[in-house]
Amino acid sequence: MTAAELIEKHGFHPIVLPDPERETEGCYIGDLLSWVMGKACAGNVWITIMSNVNTVAVASLSDVSLVLLAEGVTLEQSVAETALARGVNVASTDLPAFEAATAIAGDL
Amino acid sequence: MSEFLNFHYDVDGDNFVSAGQASVQVKKNLRQLGLPTEVIRRVSIAMYEGEINMVIHANGGTADVDVYEDRIVIRLADKGPGIKDVALAMQEGFSTANENVRSLGFGAGMGLPNMKRYTDDMQIDTVVDVGTTITMTIRLA
Numbered sequence A: 001m002t003a004a005e006l007i008e009k010h011g012f013h014p015i016v017l018p019d020p021e022r023e024t025e026g027c028y029i030g031d032l033l034s035w036v037m038g039k040a041c042a043g044n045v046w047i048t049i050m051s052n053v054n055t056v057a058v059a060s061l062s063d064v065s066l067v068l069l070a071e072g073v074t075l076e077q078s079v080a081e082t083a084l085a086r087g088v089n090v091a092s093t094d095l096p097a098f099e100a101a102t103a104i105a106g107d108l
Numbered sequence B: 001m002s003e004f005l006n007f008h009y010d011v012d013g014d015n016f017v018s019a020g021q022a023s024v025q026v027k028k029n030l031r032q033l034g035l036p037t038e039v040i041r042r043v044s045i046a047m048y049e050g051e052i053n054m055v056i057h058a059n060g061g062t063a064d065v066d067v068y069e070d071r072i073v074i075r076l077a078d079k080g081p082g083i084k085d086v087a088l089a090m091q092e093g094f095s096t097a098n099e100n101v102r103s104l105g106f107g108a109g110m111g112l113p114n115m116k117r118y119t120d121d122m123q124i125d126t127v128v129d130v131g132t133t134i135t136m137t138i139r140l141a
Helices: A003-010 A033-039 A053-062 A077-085 A097-107 B021-032 B037-057 B099-103 B111-117
Strands: A013-016 A027-029 A045-048 A066-069 A090-092 B005-012 B060-067 B071-078 B121-127 B131-139
Touching: A003 A013, A003 A066, A003 A097, A013 A077, A027 A097, A033 A053, A033 B037, A033 B111, A045 A053, A045 A097, A053 A066, A053 A077, A053 B021, A053 B037, B005 B021, B005 B037, B021 B037, B021 B060, B037 B060, B037 B071, B037 B111, B037 B131, B111 B121
Parallel strands: A027 A045, A045 A066, A066 A090
Antiparallel strands: A013 A090, B005 B060, B060 B071, B071 B131, B121 B131
């Protein structure tokens, strides 16, 4: 399923979607950035509550398909612009990380 | 084998929030060279971890990426405090980062282990109160 389809199906709020057709595959949940870089796989949906500009850098370098901000966390405008420029898809949801992950588990 | 490309970057020690610019630039450059996605991912993550370390601990430094036909060599050099106990620093979870750094999502003690994980060879040359140079090699199949 593509990032855009996943967002649409589950009613997540798209923040920036520079690469809507990116295929999503698997999921990683975490807020410590080095853990994400060490453990997340390319194509994963990354669920986190960490939303500073380093999040965008880590998402880009780790090549995840979508950053899903849980618990209603949003991005500052300047960070959203950076994500757009670097081709990083970002969406948010009011769900906690566990509920978000279980919601999308069957689609990945 | 002859070197065919070098990318050099100065890593700004005061610029923690936007740290990673050199790694992002390397990712772009390697992509333009048409290298495999997984190689680019490994190089850019290893370099980003090193870059973050230089910003957190050493007030910046320099990063060089040499691209050869059969390998990529990343050399990170700083004039920081050095690493007192390399074996301890290599342990997952060991960190001397402060609370501010941790609040940004770093300081989990995974930086050096990740650099080792994503590269085929890693050498740490460090002298306390003089500085640290880390050389990482990723072989190209």
